[in-house]
Amino acid sequence: MSEADGAVEQSETSGLSRRGLLTGAAIAGAAIAGTVAAVTGRTGRAPAAGADRPVPAGGEQQAGIQRPAIPQQHCLLAVLDLDLDALQGSLSALGTRIAEVTAQPRGIPELTPDGPADLTVTVGLGARALVATAAPELATLVELPDFAGDAELPPERRGGELLLSVNASDPTVLEPVLSSLLAALSGPRLRWTEFGYRGPAVDGVSRNPFGYFDGIIRPQTEQEFRDDVWIADGPLAGGTVCVVRRFHLGVDEFRALAPADRDAVIGRAQSTGAPLSGGSRDDQIDLDAKRADGSLLIPLHAHARAAHPSFTGSPLMLRRSYSYRASDDDRGHLFISYQNDVATFTRTQLRLDEVDDLMRYSSPTATAAFAILPGVLPDRPLGATLF
């Protein structure tokens, strides 16, 4: 992300409109210069992207979901099992390690030599881990049925007891931080990990491996987060449900399509992200809009139609997905969504399996759901509400 993008992002999250920022370009330029001067003054060189935007780890909710508002450009996901007899102690130690590694301004210097900047760690528990707590009934909150292709997945790619999502603008801190977090756990056994990346955000949204803006329609206001993302009460109040699906994408096959056919699969224009029903990127899709000949502007099997909440009857889900490239033969999409009811995801995926043209270019290679724990407070260690 360029420094200018960083300034836009920072201003957006602090409530300034982009229009206001652009008309005040000179002011923005001065602000950028000021920020750079402040940071280079500390380190003696140009800051890493995000270095001027620390994200607090503690609070009612964990970091990495609503904050930062625009996901960092890199992530390292780890899905693992662990010694469930020692779960409470492991979570508490993990929370402490997260606080240490994200502590401003230095974190743990051998892991984050230039400071943690916008590093976040997000922790979730899978069904078997929830059963090992004092509230085993919570396991139903993360139950997923088998979707198309799931039954063929190897067991280690289905479910998992713990999710660690380590996200930062600086990709070099992810691996040392993950290793340090694993060392805080009792008996960790990795199922799979994946490194993910995103394009730079343009007005808050970046492109996915197919080159389309992804994550346009999402909860944005505090009210939408309260309604659709955060769990309101019980031991998981302040938490949410995270679905992680690793999709291998037929990137070459998709790219071989004519541009208009690609847009028809998504239901949006690649260049601008605007819905094929018209308007600009952030306008609502008009699913009923038709051409003069009566044909639908958003094709019947377009992804944007299939996933639309009006068909699934589901509230909004927060998508913070990443691209991955594991090898030349394995490129794809780490789909990551947060919602307070797993049914929001389930109803959507079932409908995609039925009618979505995009699923012809996607095959799941891992699937899991996790209860994201409430945030850490001074008198509330990570996971404490579950024991």
Ligand code: HEM
């Ligand atoms: C397989 C890889 C996938 C890719 C490449 C992909 C890509 C996209 C793109 C480009 C958009 C349009 C822009 C936007 O609103 O963000 C979109 C919208 C959306 N996608 Fe996906 N998606 C994928 C999988 C999924 C899955 C598995 C789900 C959930 C089960 C999902 C749910 C949604 C939703 C809810 C929308 C917004 C629809 C609306 O309200 O307009 N997507 N996706």
